[in-house]
Amino acid sequence: MKRGTTLFLKMAVILMGIPVLAFCIFVVPRIGSFAGESYPAIAYMKSLVLLDMYAAAIPFYIALYQAFNLLSYMDKNQAFSALSVKALTNIKYCAVTISAVYLLGMPLYYLMAKRVDPPSFMPFSLLIIFASMVIAVFAAVLQRLLQEAIHIKSENDFTI
Template identity: 40%
Template sequence: MNVKQGSTTFLKVIIFLIGIAVFALCIFWLPEIAIKDAKVHPDTAYFLIPFIVCAYGFSITFSVALYQAFKLLTYIEMNNAFSELSLKSLKVIKKCAFTVIFLILLGIVSLKVLVKVTGDDAAGPISLCLMGILATSIIAAIISVLQKPLKNFLDKK
């Protein structure tokens, strides 16, 4: 096993473990939290629906991006890093990043509506959402930077 294959295998294992964590979050943790919050605040339980939709949409989109990253690492292992398949995977990952940003913004809007109804302070959750948008924007920018030379290389072929 050479260094490149060892590092891609390590990254694949990390992606797989992150995927398992996201799956466990969707199956076990999110429904449990929603049920507990609905019991504690029955008057605003209907506001959980947009948050759950955003959370599951985020999880599905994130899982698709993880799968595409896994495929990209497989292409790199097979010395197909400069191929149309790699470019397609990068495009899907970038679309997933923009979808995640949209879902986070939708969550912020839902949170602002909930704040108007309850009168609570939402500065903490909104700042966390904005940090998530920043991190996702950085990932989208990196993917865009990786796409350009790959596309130029494939156009020259």
């Protein structure tokens, strides 16, 4: 793979992290405040919403870091290595974790959606869950293909 292609993909990975960081800094506190104001009887509502959203951001950034590492392995001609398989495994686990965190937060988003017209929190969280699961399945397929390719490569190395 040409170095320019991986450079473009590395820039895309970095650019994917910037809007999420801005969302975490500027929007998530407002969503938490909205949740706290909507349900003053539930004292910990704001904290739970903030915890859920920030807890999902952590595996997102870990997955971005692993994707960046995977592209670096491609630059070093180590695409067919155990390091690449490990990076794909970590990406898969991060995507599943993001889905699980948002799935656990669905009751909170349901309560918040009851206070908003139209209920935008539910479709947004369902979209995140679905997208994360698609990424997890895609990473699992790539991981399996890469393991098979490494196995075939090692057999060919022993044959020659």
